[in-house]
Each structure stands twice: as C-alpha cells, then as structure tokens.
Amino acid sequence: MASGSSTVAIKRRRPPQRGQASTSVSNARLIKSAHAQCRELGAAVGSSFASAAALAPTGGAPLLTSDIIGAMRTNSRPLSNRREAVIVTRRTFLRAGGFGLAGLAVPRIVRAAPPVVEIRLRATEKGDQTWCDPIGLYLERGQMVRWIVERDAHTTTAYHPANDRHSLRIPEGAKPWDSGFLMEKGARFEVTLTVEGVYDYFCLPHEDAGMVGRIIVGKPGGPGTLPFDYFKGKKAAADWKAVPPAAQKAFPSVDTIMKQKIVRRRAM
Numbered sequence: 001m002a003s004g005s006s007t008v009a010i011k012r013r014r015p016p017q018r019g020q021a022s023t024s025v026s027n028a029r030l031i032k033s034a035h036a037q038c039r040e041l042g043a044a045v046g047s048s049f050a051s052a053a054a055l056a057p058t059g060g061a062p063l064l065t066s067d068i069i070g071a072m073r074t075n076s077r078p079l080s081n082r083r084e085a086v087i088v089t090r091r092t093f094l095r096a097g098g099f100g101l102a103g104l105a106v107p108r109i110v111r112a113a114p115p116v117v118e119i120r121l122r123a124t125e126k127g128d129q130t131w132c133d134p135i136g137l138y139l140e141r142g143q144m145v146r147w148i149v150e151r152d153a154h155t156t157t158a159y160h161p162a163n164d165r166h167s168l169r170i171p172e173g174a175k176p177w178d179s180g181f182l183m184e185k186g187a188r189f190e191v192t193l194t195v196e197g198v199y200d201y202f203c204l205p206h207e208d209a210g211m212v213g214r215i216i217v218g219k220p221g222g223p224g225t226l227p228f229d230y231f232k233g234k235k236a237a238a239d240w241k242a243v244p245p246a247a248q249k250a251f252p253s254v255d256t257i258m259k260q261k262i263v264r265r266r267a268m
C-alpha cells in the first residue's frame, strides 16, 4: 500500500558499515512486519481511539503514538534501523488512513533509559580504610547513580557551598546532593545527573581520610576541572572550605576517567 514512502525511508538509511551485513532483504521484511504491526495496532487501537481522541481534542493522540513505538521497540535492530521503521510505520499508518488520522502527533523516538550505575561505599574490617568503589566514573547525561553502603557508616555529599560551605566542584546549575548518614549495610542513595560536567563529592565522616569520588557526565567541564584552590581570593567564596589534602590526592584525573570510564582507587 505505501511502497512509495517505504522507498524513501530505505534511502535515508545509512550505508552498511564494515562488518555489517547488507540489510536490504531484512529491511523489506522489517517494513512488511511494520505494516503488519500497523494493521494489528489499528485493530487493537481502534476501539480505544475514540477515548484517546476525547482526551486530546486538538488532534494529538499520545496513546496511539506510544503504542506504535512500543510495538517497534520489540524489534532488536540498531537504533538507526528502528528510526526508519518508525518513519515507515507512521507514513504507512497515515496512508492506510483507516481512522482518519491525518492530524496525529509525530511519533517521538523513545530511547531506553541508560542503566543505573552503582558505587559501593566500602571499608576494611578494622575501619582503618574507607573508599568509594569505583572512585571515578563516567556517566551519560540523565543516567542514575546509586551509592550503596557495604560496611561502616557514610554519606555521599556533593562539593557545593550549600553543603556546609564546601567549595563548589560540581557544574554551575547542577543540583547539589547530600545523602545524610547512611548507617547500615545495604543503605542506598540515588541521584540522576542531567547537567554535563565534572562532579566531585565526599563522605562527611571520612573526607579527611580521602574518601571522595569523581563522576563525569558527558563532556567534562565546570569547577570540578579547576585546581582545588581556584576560588582563593574571590570575595563570594571567602568562607568556602578547601578540599583536604588527602582527598585532593585521592581524586582520579579527568583524563583517566575519560579513558577508563570506571576507575578503582589506587592501592594504599
């Protein structure tokens, strides 16, 4: 029915890269199955469409859009192919026109949320050493990080003047966090980081012993990339607390984190 629009979508596809099998055959199959899914969705959605339209009097139909994408997401192809599949689906669906859908919202590409990354708050049995594991971490924008106590009591607290006048070492505009005391094994605290840059944080009872961590979200930048004394002599920062020497030494460099993505602490 909508072979014209299918052709357009195929032309948009990036050429196959080295090591990738030619996909023209499988694309045809994909498109076929997209059509089939469309028809099925049409049938399934038909009954609920009246209520969706009632909810969205301007013609948007979020229910239908997400249903289509939901169906396409069951497909395990690379994103580039999935995107086409959605394009084909939408056009096919519009042309199929069973429900007079010309005014529908344009489907968005919905990506799966990146996985949560965990940092263990660790200590030796004697408690003479404590550390964040990993101590350095690279995250994508919008990724969630979760700290979990393994032994001893800890906090995860952003370097930010809002946290007892500690110096600012997270991106300007990023929200500071402070877990408060996490007292038991398994106690946890989570933050989703959406602003790009370098985030330095510490553990309140163990900062002087060097229990700190550094997270880079996306492109490194912001005060966390500056020397530890960058605020010296600035009036607004006159009462800021400097990072203690043992903590300064513990931070992995931005370069190391960007190269390794996950950095464990150096042996002590």
Ligand SMILES: [Cu+2]
Pocket (backbone or CB within 6 Å): 121, 130, 131, 153, 154, 155, 203, 204, 205, 206, 211
């Ligand atoms: Cu601690």
